[in-house]
Amino acid sequence: MAAKKLNIKDKYRLLTRDLDWDFSYEDPKKAFPYEEFEGIKITDWNKWEDPFRLTMDSYWKYQAEKEKKLYAILDAFSQNNGHLNVVDPRYVNAVKIFLTGVSPLEYQAYQGFAHVGRQFSGVGARVACQMQSLDELRHVQTQIHAMSHYNKFFDGFQEFSHMHDRVWYLSVPRSFFTDARSAGPFEFMIAIGFSFEYVLTNLLFVPFMSGAAHNGDMATVTFGFSAQSDEARHMTLGLEVIKFLLEQHEDNVPIVQKWIDKWFWRGTRLLTIVAMMMDYMLPNKVMSWKEAWEVYFEEAGGALFKDLARYGITMPKYADVIEKEKEHISHQAWWTFYTHGHAAGFHTWIPSDQELDWLSEKYPDTFDKYYRPMWELAKEQEAKGERFYTSGLPQLCQTCQIPMLFTEMDNPNQNSMRDTVFDGERYHFCSDGCCDIFKDEPEKYVQAWLPVHQIFQGNCGGPDVGDILSDYYRMNVGVDNMDIKDSPDEQRWNKWKGVA
Amino acid sequence: MTIEIKTATLEPVRNTFAHIERRFGDKPATRYQEATYDVASEVNFHYRPLWQPEFELNDTGRTAIVMEDWYAFKDPRQFYYGTYVQMRAKQQEVAESNYSFFEKRDLARLIPEEIQKKVIRLLIPLRHVEQAANLNNVYGSSLGYGTAITQALLYNGMDRLGNAQYLSRIGLILDGNSSDSLAEAKRYWMDDAIWQGVRAYCEANICVEDWFESFVAQDVVLDALIYELVYLQFDQWLADNGGQDISMLTEFIQNWNKDTNRWVDSVVKVAAAESDANKQQLEQWISHWKGKAVEALAPLADEMLDAEALSNAVAAMDKRLNKAGLFK
Numbered sequence: 001m002a003a004k005k006l007n008i009k010d011k012y013r014l015l016t017r018d019l020d021w022d023f024s025y026e027d028p029k030k031a032f033p034y035e036e037f038e039g040i041k042i043t044d045w046n047k048w049e050d051p052f053r054l055t056m057d058s059y060w061k062y063q064a065e066k067e068k069k070l071y072a073i074l075d076a077f078s079q080n081n082g083h084l085n086v087v088d089p090r091y092v093n094a095v096k097i098f099l100t101g102v103s104p105l106e107y108q109a110y111q112g113f114a115h116v117g118r119q120f121s122g123v124g125a126r127v128a129c130q131m132q133s134l135d136e137l138r139h140v141q142t143q144i145h146a147m148s149h150y151n152k153f154f155d156g157f158q159e160f161s162h163m164h165d166r167v168w169y170l171s172v173p174r175s176f177f178t179d180a181r182s183a184g185p186f187e188f189m190i191a192i193g194f195s196f197e198y199v200l201t202n203l204l205f206v207p208f209m210s211g212a213a214h215n216g217d218m219a220t221v222t223f224g225f226s227a228q229s230d231e232a233r234h235m236t237l238g239l240e241v242i243k244f245l246l247e248q249h250e251d252n253v254p255i256v257q258k259w260i261d262k263w264f265w266r267g268t269r270l271l272t273i274v275a276m277m278m279d280y281m282l283p284n285k286v287m288s289w290k291e292a293w294e295v296y297f298e299e300a301g302g303a304l305f306k307d308l309a310r311y312g313i314t315m316p317k318y319a320d321v322i323e324k325e326k327e328h329i330s331h332q333a334w335w336t337f338y339t340h341g342h343a344a345g346f347h348t349w350i351p352s353d354q355e356l357d358w359l360s361e362k363y364p365d366t367f368d369k370y371y372r373p374m375w376e377l378a379k380e381q382e383a384k385g386e387r388f389y390t391s392g393l394p395q396l397c398q399t400c401q402i403p404m405l406f407t408e409m410d411n412p413n414q415n416s417m418r419d420t421v422f423d424g425e426r427y428h429f430c431s432d433g434c435c436d437i438f439k440d441e442p443e444k445y446v447q448a449w450l451p452v453h454q455i456f457q458g459n460c461g462g463p464d465v466g467d468i469l470s471d472y473y474r475m476n477v478g479v480d481n482m483d484i485k486d487s488p489d490e491q492r493w494n495k496w497k498g499v500a
Numbered sequence: 501m502t503i504e505i506k507t508a509t510l511e512p513v514r515n516t517f518a519h520i521e522r523r524f525g526d527k528p529a530t531r532y533q534e535a536t537y538d539v540a541s542e543v544n545f546h547y548r549p550l551w552q553p554e555f556e557l558n559d560t561g562r563t564a565i566v567m568e569d570w571y572a573f574k575d576p577r578q579f580y581y582g583t584y585v586q587m588r589a590k591q592q593e594v595a596e597s598n599y600s601f602f603e604k605r606d607l608a609r610l611i612p613e614e615i616q617k618k619v620i621r622l623l624i625p626l627r628h629v630e631q632a633a634n635l636n637n638v639y640g641s642s643l644g645y646g647t648a649i650t651q652a653l654l655y656n657g658m659d660r661l662g663n664a665q666y667l668s669r670i671g672l673i674l675d676g677n678s679s680d681s682l683a684e685a686k687r688y689w690m691d692d693a694i695w696q697g698v699r700a701y702c703e704a705n706i707c708v709e710d711w712f713e714s715f716v717a718q719d720v721v722l723d724a725l726i727y728e729l730v731y732l733q734f735d736q737w738l739a740d741n742g743g744q745d746i747s748m749l750t751e752f753i754q755n756w757n758k759d760t761n762r763w764v765d766s767v768v769k770v771a772a773a774e775s776d777a778n779k780q781q782l783e784q785w786i787s788h789w790k791g792k793a794v795e796a797l798a799p800l801a802d803e804m805l806d807a808e809a810l811s812n813a814v815a816a817m818d819k820r821l822n823k824a825g826l827f828k
Contacts, residue, residue: 003603003676014672014679015665019631021690025700030707031635034551056662057592064589067582081510107539107647111558114642114654118635127661130638134658137651138581141535144517145582148534152512159518165544175546181557182547449544474518496510 012053020123032121038184041249045122048244051236052128059131062229063138070142070226077219078149088283089154089493090484091215093346096156097277098208098220099147100345101173104164106140108177109133112192116185125244128237132193135230142226146219154489156346156480159473163345166460167473168393168451169273169337171401175448176270180263182444187259189241195263198238199304201231202296203271207278207286214284246311253312258440264316265433268325269400275330276337279359280351288362293326318433324409327363331371336405338378339390343465345475347484350378370412387483393452393465398427399434399445406430422446523571535580537571539647560645563712564781565771570646572770576762584655587759588662595752599669607745608674615743616674622804623746624671624685625695626730629722630664632702633657636718640711652763656719659760663753670749694803697796704792712771716782717789719764724820725793727757728813734804761820769824783826790814 006014023031035042054062076082086092110133117129151157164170180191196204209224211217245252275289287295305315316322334348341348351359356375359367381388394403408414418435419428422442429435438445454460460472469475479488493499515521516529519538545557555561560570579587602608608616637657644650671681689695701722708714731754738746747754772779794814801810822828 003673004678006672006677010679014682015668016661018668018679018682018686019627019661019664021628021686021699023703024690026703026707031703037551055665056588056658057596057665059658060585060588060592060662064585067585071582084510104539104541108541110654111540111642111650114638114650118638118642130634130654130658130661133638133641134581134654137654140539141581144534144539145531148516151517152514153510155513157517158514161517161519161538161541165541171544171546174541174544178546178557182545182549182551184550444547444550447547449546492513 008053009050012050012055015055016050016127017123028121032119034119034185035121038186039255040184040186040245040252042122043248045120045124047247048122048124049240050124050128051240052131052233054131054233059134066226066229067138067142070222071145073222074146074149074219077222078152082218083150083153084496085216085218087215089489090281090347090349091211091217091283092150092154092489093156093348093484094208094211094215094277094281095147095150095217095220096154096346097273097281099143099150099157100160100163100167101170101273102204102208103140103143103147104161105173105177106136106143108181109136109192110140112177112181112188115181116188119185125241128240129189129193132234132237135234138230139227142223146223149219153492155476155487156489159345159475162474166451167345168396168403169344171449171451172273173270175401176266179266179444186245189238190245190256190259191263191266193234193238194242195260195267196238197231197234198242199264199297199301200267200271201235202300203292204274205231206296207274207292210286211278211282214286215282242308243311246308246313250312257313260313261317262437262440264322265318265431265437266400268322269402269430269434272329272333272402275326276333279330279362280334280355285358288359289330290326290362298323317436318431321409321431321433325406327366328370328407328409328412331359331363331367332405332407335371335374336394336403339388340394340403341483342389342481343393343469345473345480347482347487347489349484350375350382366412387485393455395428396450396452397430397434398448398450399429399437401448401450402430404428404430530578531582532575532578532580536575536647536651540645540650558645562643562645563710565712565774565778567645567771567774567778571648572774573646573649573652573767574770575648575652576766577759579652579655581651588659591752591755592662595666598748598751599673602745602748603673607748610742611745612742615738615741619738619743619746620671620674620681620685621688621692622734622800623730623750624667624681625689626726627664627667627671627682627685628689629698629702629726630660630667632706633660633718633723634664635706636708636714640715643711649767652767653715656760656763659756663756666749666752670746673749694799697798698800701792701796705789713785715767716785719760720768720821721786721789721793721817723757723764724761724817725797725810725813727761728816729797729801729804729809731757733809733812737805765820765824768821768826772825779826786821786826790817 113129113133113136117126117133120126120129147157164174180188183191209221212220212224242256245256278286278289278292305313337344338348356372360372378388394405396403404415404417406416408416416431417428418432419426420435420439427438429438455462455468460468462468466477469481470477475481484490515527517534520529520533523537524533541558549555549557634657637653637660641650641653641657644653668682671685672679675681689699705714705717708717731750735747735750738744768782772782794810797810818827
């Protein structure tokens with residue numbers, strides 16, 4: 001009998017979606033209990049369009065080929081002391097931020113997608129999420145392996161997992177993801193699958209990987225190339241999710257819009273650290289944060305929202321504020337880390353004169369006016385042997401958990417502070433965006449484990465900041481932290497390079 | 501004689517990450533170790549899940565099994581993502597060549613029609629059991645604790661989807677891609693009396709809340725019996741009755757099973773050895789699910805082979821459980 005040819009769509013349907021059946025011995029709501037509480041209405045899961053049609057055998061085959069190539073390069077990298085090829089030891093601090101701040105998010109993405117990949121009752125969506133879950137596990141593990149070599153030669157990598165759960169600035173990315181995972185399954189998909197993977201990935205993943213490419217970091221950039229096709233799959237899933245939800249029922253539109261507003265604001269706050277990394281931590285610059293924002297958000301995101309307008313979706317709330325922020329946030333963030341450099345798990349420094357000039361050129365409207373004078377002052381202080389560290393602990397925003405370092409965007413001399421009272425207590429915020437998010441779900445955000453509050457409540461050891469850093473955070477004080485100047489990292493580098 | 505290339509050696513500052521060093525000492529670590537141990541978060545989750553406010557996001561309380569260290573569940577296969585996909589890729593390459601060989605030579609025409617019917621009624625519906633296993637293992641991966649066991653559960657969950665797809669392809673080969681055999685097998689799964697016990701078992705397990713219990717009901721009990729019954733005994737019966745070429749198409753699942761049993765047995769062994777309370781809990785779960793599984797599989801085993809077949813499968817399972825330290 002001559003077999004008829006099956007097209008990919010039919011074949012995929014038979015090999016995946018046809019595997020489910022209608023329960024008759026148990027109530028399916030008991031098997032998939034979390035699909036209704038968010039108010040999202042799914043009328044027909046069969047309308048789900050599979051964003052990619054990979055069967056497991058092809059998945060194993062493609063992914064194994066990629067893994068083989070990746071690990072061959074990682075082996076060569078460590079065999080040949082590839083860390084010596086980075087442009088400058090300052091660069092390695094960007095990699096430290098990646099391993100302590102971003103890789104653990106990949107782990108949370110694995111967990112979050114496994115959860116929705118079990119909980120959706122629609123098999124098409126479920127399987128797509130399961131594959132993303134497996135990919136995310138790949139990413140955290142390959143990142144650990146790619147950066148394992150740096151850990152052997154530089155300080156600040158060794159406690160990445162312990163630090164991620166505890167350290168003050170790492171609670172920003174951490175709480176972003178625990179916020180998404182603790183939400184219902186559909187909000188998780190809008191938060192991570194759509195807002196993060198589809199729209200903001202180009203502003204997180206790409207800057208780090210391009211930074212690696214421009215600064216001689218073969219291990220990280222090879223990981224980046226290897227993960228690119230996974231990311232492409234994740235983006236198609238994110239787009240399918242939003243279209244599916246919006247097409248299923250008109251009542252979903254306002255719920256989805258609220259989540260978009262929330263997660264774009266949360267996302268842009270999270271990206272502050274990327275902004276700072278791009279403008280200040282890469283010795284060889286890729287592009288300025290402002291340029292990246294314009295290309296990847298304003299142009300690409302603008303086109304996307306034009307496309308979504310037919311469903312009644314509008315640009316995220318506070319997009320106008322975000323547009324102004326691109327001029328400021330990287331400078332405000334690096335200044336905060338520079339002045340709190342004793343409490344960071346990586347090194348900080350004053351930009352070189354050449355870098356200050358680059359910043360002036362890239363930020364003609366703001367840098368010379370507001371930020372360059374601060375660095376000139378820092379330079380004078382340092383020249384006098386009085387490198388400045390602030391002694392206090394910063395107040396944190398109840399929602400994004402970033403220190404209250406941002407200013408009003410129309411008046412950069414004025415700190416931006418908002419507050420509200422809930423259940424007899426006053427809570428503080430960095431912005432209207434964060435304050436609104438709190439007001440919508442105060443019961444959730446009062447639970448925030450704010451690192452500075454916790455320190456003051458005595459939950460992180462102490463009493464001195466030094467004790468907290470070494471005992472609770474497990475930082476090597478005087479080694480992992482402080483200025484890069486005279487750090488063990490710099491001393492070793494000079495020895496390897498034969499510089500006196 | 502050997503030649504030696506001179507490379508620059510730099511003395512590393514440390515051999516591995518601090519959490520790996522605390523567990524295994526100050527020496528170079530394996531990739532399995534660095535990818536696995538202490539990667540999952542343990543404290544300071546900020547928000548309780550809206551969908552389960554009684555627990556933290558990562559919480560040991562979602563199962564009755566209690567472990568001092570959840571990383572005791574070392575995978576004997578040492579699978580992290582890279583080793584996992586590379587192993588499966590090798591196995592799928594063999595499977596692919598088997599399937600192509602079978603299709604190219606049109607070996608289906610050599611299988612007597614009543615044997616083909618038997619395959620459609622008795623083997624193909626197992627694709628739905630694999631689907632249930634996918635859900636149950638992914639469930640454990642998403643709500644379980646510690647990367648050592650949760651990553652293995654995800655690999656297993658994805659394997660089950662793969663198995664379901666291989667079983668479906670057997671149907672498509674037999675029906676010349678009309679998919680009639682899959683529709684027929686699904687009707688058996690939904691309505692045929694011999695399948696209803698198994699289907700009820702699968703549906704009940706998908707609703708189990710304790711993720712470790714769900715693992716026990718699926719991977720430890722049901723899989724052990726089905727493996728013995730179908731992939732060993734029924735496979736032999738097919739070979740004796742003109743259906744030996746079907747084995748080419750189930751070889752992947754057979755090898756996969758052998759490999760996976762090592763992991764399943766080690767999980768049971770480690771959990772049981774941890775405490776008497778765990779041992780009792782496991783024995784209670786296993787007795788409960790074994791009773792249900794035996795009842796569910798009886799009509800299927802009768803139809804497939806004979807009454808003795810199921811007791812052979814039970815004996816094989818009991819032996820494995822005994823070796824893992826249970827019921828003795």
